[in-house]
Amino acid sequence: MYLSASEVYSKSISEVSKTEKNDCVVRSIASAADVTYKVAHDFCSKVFGRETKKGVNGMLMATAMLKAQDDGFTVGTKEFDVYGLTKKEVCNKYKLKGEEIWRKKTIKSFVQSHPVGTFLVMVANHALCIKDGELLDWESNKFQPTRKVVSAYKLTAKNLTNQLSLF
Numbered sequence: 001m002y003l004s005a006s007e008v009y010s011k012s013i014s015e016v017s018k019t020e021k022n023d024c025v026v027r028s029i030a031s032a033a034d035v036t037y038k039v040a041h042d043f044c045s046k047v048f049g050r051e052t053k054k055g056v057n058g059m060l061m062a063t064a065m066l067k068a069q070d071d072g073f074t075v076g077t078k079e080f081d082v083y084g085l086t087k088k089e090v091c092n093k094y095k096l097k098g099e100e101i102w103r104k105k106t107i108k109s110f111v112q113s114h115p116v117g118t119f120l121v122m123v124a125n126h127a128l129c130i131k132d133g134e135l136l137d138w139e140s141n142k143f144q145p146t147r148k149v150v151s152a153y154k155l156t157a158k159n160l161t162n163q164l165s166l167f
Contacts, residue, residue, distance in 0.1 A: 022055035024127045024137075029075060031129040031136040032118050032155050039076040047073060058122075065153055072158065079158040085119075090149050108145035110152065111135065118155045123147040 020026070020041070025048065030040035044050040049060045064073075068082040091102040092109065105113070107128075110121065115133040124147070129136040 019053070021053055025050070025056040025061065028120055028127045028129040028136070032120055032131065033075040033078055033080065035076045035078065043073075043075045055125075056127075062151070068153075081156045081158055083154040083156070085152040085154060089113075090152050104148040104150070106146045106148060107135065110149050114152075119152050120155060121152045122150045124150060 023041075026037065026040045026044050029035075029043060030037050033040065035043075041050075044056060045052075047064050048056045050056045065082060065084060068080075069084050072079060072081045074080070087102065090110070091104055094101050094103060107121070107123065107130075110119075111130055111133055114130065117132065119130045121128050121130055126147075
């Protein structure tokens with residue numbers, strides 16, 4: 001369902017999360033990867049250089065996600081392929097007085113154009129997860145569907161089964 005806040009997101013309470021702030025990236029990774037808050041917290045510290053009680057630096061995260069597009073990444077024991085969405089996938093094209101212009105999609109239009117898949121979405125000073133058309137974010141943010149998408153990454157779980165099928 002469109003723009004419903006996730007119970008998983010708000011229930012990701014642990015001893016670590018009780019003392020944290022500015023942890024939207026940690027919670028988004030936990031929701032996207034279906035891992036515990038602690039696992040996502042450790043991942044963000046190691047991969048994105050996140051410091052305790054401080055948010056993730058956007059430039060460090062963009063650099064790490066760019067590298068992950070080539071190598072993928074592992075959150076806990078789960079491996080993911082990462083695809084950075086292009087301008088055409090996070091923007092809408094309009095004609096204004098005969099001239100084509102690009103405008104960033106809103107969260108609402110992003111969900112409508114990407115109904116299937118797991119996405120880590122960046123908006124101004126915030127990160128959230130969209131999983132199969134459901135917004136996984138704080139309850140208070142579900143009423144902000146007009147926030148503009150700055151960037152987005154599609155996460156796809158790697159298939160780790162190497163068993164051959166004979167029939």
